[in-house]
Amino acid sequence: MTTTTIIQTDTDTEVPAGPYSPLRPRFDQARSEAFMGKLVGSLNGAALALMTSIGHRTGLFDTLAALPPVTSTQLAHEAGLEERYVREWLGAMTTGGVVEYDPVPNTYTLPPEHAAYLTRAAGADNLSVPAQFIAVLGGVEDGIVGCFRDGGGVPYEAYHRFHEVMAEESALTVVGALEDHILPLVPGLTDRLREGVDVLDVGCGSGRAINDLARRFPESRFVGYDLSEEAIGWARAEAARHGTTNVRFEALDVTALDVPGAFDVVTAFDAIHDQARPDLVLGGIARALKPGGMFVMQDIRASSHVHNNLDHPMGTYLYTISCMHCMTVSLAQGGMGLGAVWGRETAERMLGEAGFTSVLVREPAHDPLNYVYVATPG
Numbered sequence: 001m002t003t004t005t006i007i008q009t010d011t012d013t014e015v016p017a018g019p020y021s022p023l024r025p026r027f028d029q030a031r032s033e034a035f036m037g038k039l040v041g042s043l044n045g046a047a048l049a050l051m052t053s054i055g056h057r058t059g060l061f062d063t064l065a066a067l068p069p070v071t072s073t074q075l076a077h078e079a080g081l082e083e084r085y086v087r088e089w090l091g092a093m094t095t096g097g098v099v100e101y102d103p104v105p106n107t108y109t110l111p112p113e114h115a116a117y118l119t120r121a122a123g124a125d126n127l128s129v130p131a132q133f134i135a136v137l138g139g140v141e142d143g144i145v146g147c148f149r150d151g152g153g154v155p156y157e158a159y160h161r162f163h164e165v166m167a168e169e170s171a172l173t174v175v176g177a178l179e180d181h182i183l184p185l186v187p188g189l190t191d192r193l194r195e196g197v198d199v200l201d202v203g204c205g206s207g208r209a210i211n212d213l214a215r216r217f218p219e220s221r222f223v224g225y226d227l228s229e230e231a232i233g234w235a236r237a238e239a240a241r242h243g244t245t246n247v248r249f250e251a252l253d254v255t256a257l258d259v260p261g262a263f264d265v266v267t268a269f270d271a272i273h274d275q276a277r278p279d280l281v282l283g284g285i286a287r288a289l290k291p292g293g294m295f296v297m298q299d300i301r302a303s304s305h306v307h308n309n310l311d312h313p314m315g316t317y318l319y320t321i322s323c324m325h326c327m328t329v330s331l332a333q334g335g336m337g338l339g340a341v342w343g344r345e346t347a348e349r350m351l352g353e354a355g356f357t358s359v360l361v362r363e364p365a366h367d368p369l370n371y372v373y374v375a376t377p378g
Contacts, residue, residue, distance in 0.1 A: 189296070
């Protein structure tokens with residue numbers, strides 16, 4: 001016979017307690033309503049992220065920031081866009097607390113304090129760039145749901161605009177910060193690059209970082225490897241546009257990296273956790289270094305344990321990016337599915353297992369989302 005336990009709530013409603021539910025003597029109505037409010041806020045936040053992405057892609061934030069208070073018609077004219085769509089976008093921006101509206105002259109204003117985080121002039125502080133990932137990830141939702149049911153993963157090629165958005169974000173958080181923030185974290189690296197060394201960038205994507213380094217340090221020689229033929233095509237095109245001759249790119253599965261003692265410096269910018277077999281990649285990197293060589297790895301600033309990430313300012317965002325991209329593209333290759341939030345503890349352990357005997361972990365001041373690991377093999 002099956003017995004059902006009944007929980008009496010403070011609203012005199014009888015609530016069956018399932019066999020796996022914690023028994024609560026009373027239903028906390030205030031807690032329930034607060035949670036509902038949180039979910040409503042999440043729906044509004046998700047909608048605002050989509051409209052923020054559109055505001056960035058259409059240039060509306062940049063246009064509005066440069067204008068005095070304007071009507072929707074005036075803004076549409078200045079931006080070269082359709083007024084009806086601009087008016088609806090302004091409605092979302094106004095109710096979302098981004099844009100200010102004056103009903104008497106029917107004008108809209110983007111406060112400079114808000115523009116500081118939304119326009120291209122904001123540089124690395126421009127949060128409208130990562131907002132684009134919400135729409136990108138939404139495009140693979142059906143595939144992700146299928147993976148929940150059947151296992152496996154969603155492959156790189158299923159992601160529309162992913163490399164485009166990643167390249168734009170990389171230009172802000174990596175390329176724009178190389179000289180002033182990232183290279184100074186590694187003692188002696190800038191001098192070595194000036195003198196001339198062999199450098200490999202693993203998981204180079206569209207090559208923004210390695211192309212920038214090649215232009216800055218013409219005495220050094222650079223190589224970029226990435227699994228994506230599309231991204232490598234963009235990397236080569238950029239090098240050709242700038243006439244950069246000390247860099248080359250190759251589409252390669254770095255799991256099979258086998259170039260013993262070929263490089264003085266290996267870099268990886270937010271790339272290792274995406275790999276099918278990051279353990280094999282790290283081992284290949286350790287073997288690829290010449291004596292005295294170093295591995296510089298930028299990767300997500302988080303713990304490997306969820307309870308240590310409860311106060312992470314972007315924890316939900318990172319786990320979502322992980323579930324809907326980083327983890328699943330690895331699983332699509334039959335990989336480990338390490339995920340974006342593999343965390344410092346796992347990263348240090350895997351670096352040690354790969355043969356790196358010294359690992360220093362730096363926290364770049366410009367980037368609250370990433371660590372910079374400086375590792376040398378034994």
